[in-house]
Amino acid sequence: MFKSILPFFLFCFQLTYGQIEEVRRITQTLCSPAFHGRGYVNKGDSIAAEFIVSEFKKIGLKPLKKSYFQSFSLDVNTFPDQMSIEMGKKSLIPGVHYLVDPASASCNMVLKPKRISVATALDESKLTQELMDLVKEGKYNSVAFDFANLSPDKLKKLAGLTETIAGILPVIEVMDRKFTWSVASEQLKFPLIQIQSNIFNFDQEVPVNIDAKLIQNYSSRNVFGYLPGKKKCGKTIVYSAHYDHLGRMGTETYFPGGNDNASGTAMLISMAKYFKENPVDYNILFIAFAGEEAGLVGSHYFVEHPLIKLDKIAFLLNLDIMGSGEEGITVVNATLFEKEFKELQKINEEKQLLTVVKARGPAANSDHYWFTQKGVPAFFIYTMGPNKNYHDVYDTYENLSFVEYTDITSLLVEFTKRLGK
Numbered sequence: 521m522f523k524s525i526l527p528f529f530l531f532c533f534q535l536t537y538g539q540i541e542e543v544r545r546i547t548q549t550l551c552s553p554a555f556h557g558r559g560y561v562n563k564g565d566s567i568a569a570e571f572i573v574s575e576f577k578k579i580g581l582k583p584l585k586k587s588y589f590q591s592f593s594l595d596v597n598t599f600p601d602q603m604s605i606e607m608g609k610k611s612l613i614p615g616v617h618y619l620v621d622p623a624s625a626s627c628n629m630v631l632k633p634k635r636i637s638v639a640t641a642l643d644e645s646k647l648t649q650e651l652m653d654l655v656k657e658g659k660y661n662s663v664a665f666d667f668a669n670l671s672p673d674k675l676k677k678l679a680g681l682t683e684t685i686a687g688i689l690p691v692i693e694v695m696d697r698k699f700t701w702s703v704a705s706e707q708l709k710f711p712l713i714q715i716q717s718n719i720f721n722f723d724q725e726v727p728v729n730i731d732a733k734l735i736q737n738y739s740s741r742n743v744f745g746y747l748p749g750k751k752k753c754g755k756t757i758v759y760s761a762h763y764d765h766l767g768r769m770g771t772e773t774y775f776p777g778g779n780d781n782a783s784g785t786a787m788l789i790s791m792a793k794y795f796k797e798n799p800v801d802y803n804i805l806f807i808a809f810a811g812e813e814a815g816l817v818g819s820h821y822f823v824e825h826p827l828i829k830l831d832k833i834a835f836l837l838n839l840d841i842m843g844s845g846e847e848g849i850t851v852v853n854a855t856l857f858e859k860e861f862k863e864l865q866k867i868n869e870e871k872q873l874l875t876v877v878k879a880r881g882p883a884a885n886s887d888h889y890w891f892t893q894k895g896v897p898a899f900f901i902y903t904m905g906p907n908k909n910y911h912d913v914y915d916t917y918e919n920l921s922f923v924e925y926t927d928i929t930s931l932l933v934e935f936t937k938r939l940g941k
Contacts, residue, residue, distance in 0.1 A: 539793060540925060543786045546575065547843070550763070550782035551917040557774035558782075559703070559767015561600045564774075565740050565810055568763050568785075572743045572808045575789050579796050581745030581806065585827050590742040592821040594814055595705040597623055601731035603770025607719055614773040615699065615913035617719045621712035623683070623704035624732055631726040633664035633692050641665055641678055651688065662690035668717035669696060686712040690728075694720045700911045701766050701775060703814045707734040731770075740764070742818045743808040744827070745792055749801045756803040756828060757936055758836040760819070760887055761788040762812030766911060778917045780910060781812075783843035787929065794933060802834070804936075809887045819887035823894050830891070835860065835939050836898035837932060838888040844905030845924025848876030852900035853892060855881045860897065860939075867934045873927035878904070903928070 549555070549571065556564030573588045599620065605612045612618050634654050640646045654660050665682060667675070682691045686708040693714045711730055743763070761784035765777030776782070785808055792806045805828065811817030823830065854861040861879060868877045882892065888900040903924065909915040 539790045539929070540922065542793070543790050543925060544922065546786040546789055547778060547782045547920065548917045550785060551776040551778045553774060557767040558763060558765040558777060559775070559813075560596045560598050560735060560738055560740075561768040564767055565764050569741050569743050569808070569810065572763060572785065572789070576743070576745035576792065576806070579745070579789070579793050581747055581792055581796065584744040584746045584805065588744055590744065590822065590825070590827060591739055592742070592811070592818060593737040593739050594811055594817045595734065595736045596738050596814055597704045597707045597732060597734050598767065599730065599732055599769050601771060602628075602729045603731065603773065604727075604729045605713065605715070606727045607715075607721060608724055610719075612715070612719065614769045615701070615775070618713055618715045619699050619701055620730055620732075620769065621683070621686070621704070621708070621714070622702050623706055623708045624686075624711045624713065624730065625708050626732040627690060627711040627728045627730045629661070629728060631662040631690055631692065631728055632660050633662040633690075633722070633726065634660035635722045636663050636665045638666060638670060638674065638678075641681060642674070651685075654689075662692065664692040664694055664720075664722060666722070667693050667695045682712055683708065686710045692720075692726070694722075698912070701769070702911060703766060705814060707732060740810040740818065742810055742822055745806040747792065747795055747799075747804045747806070749803045750799045751801045753802040754832060755834040756805050756832055757834050757939060758805045758807060759788055759791050759839065760807040760809060760836060761785045761839040762809040762818070762887055764810045764813055764818075766813055773913065775911070775913055776916045778909075778915050778920050779841050779843040779907060780915060781840050781842075782917070783920060783922075784839040784841065787839050787842045787925070790929060791932065794929070795936075800937065812887055816884070816887055816889060820890045823890040830894050830896050833891070833896045836888060836891050836896055837936070838886055838898060838900040840886045840900065841902040842925070842928065843903065843920035843922060844907045845874060845903040845928055846905035846921065848874045848878055849901055849903050849928065850878045850880050852880045852883050852885065852902075853888065853898055854879035856892070857897050857899070860899070863938060864899075864931065864935055867938070868931055871930060871934070873931050874924060901928075
């Protein structure tokens, strides 16, 4: 019994005291201001791509098809310069007091918003009349929707309304829920702004200065590191993680993306280092995808322009949100690939690693999705824990616990070894 446990204990020791410090270094670097939130302002994504390649080269991974990169293009709305909103004499802080919608247009004016109630917003005829009266009166140049204290059901009914109105005039959403930002590939005609209700005054004018720039055919890159098997093998196991995040909202505010997904990118690199030092018989391809936050663009491009035959991929393990794990992990596609999922659970029970390995069905919520659509068996794995910072300015390196990092990597290593048998 002791002999069977000893190798696993030594492996865990190696990860804990060797790779975990590297994982922290990589995550902290990817979250730093110099990477601009790994988005599309100041080419933050390109800076991150070059950093990942340098890590792959340091490990000794080979390029794929003579290159570490695969270029593709996308349209993206960005906020590269001015970003200021005032309420009274107070300058509001982006990401804390307000957000601009990712599709928001530029704006340099003093907004004089007319207050629109929830009842009016839910009544199409009343809302139409309010907007017509607003134009006739000439007293207001924008609208402010009072969305504070709304139930999830009412919010769902109002989904898309403000985007439609922002095609006519500037819109403010007054809200009391957590801010969550994203990336848009289009730009509205007018600005759409969310402001927290505890800072907003419906009776005050709102000076706004927003610089928005829609970039068409922005060039981004997937990053590859290839590790041939010890023996010639026709099958490949793929590890993937997206390295991009949301970027900047003006010159002062950026979204670090610590959990999502600097942590997963760091784990990708740590797995590459482990398998380079502990080679297996089959090939392993490590892919850091770009454009995930913009709509799974990079992974979609790859499956449409694959650099290896998709039917040669034995399994894909997609890593996203890897910075916690106190409450276990969730496995997307578990119901599609029950045999492999049961094996994952079996390993977890044998080694007594995580509190739970939870099953979830198919979902188009990360880069595994396009592979599944093409018939490639794949899991998307993410951690669960008390850290709920997601797509906000608080998703920082400092807020990551890494408490289950070793157990997760131990689980993945053993699972990968059994896949190859």
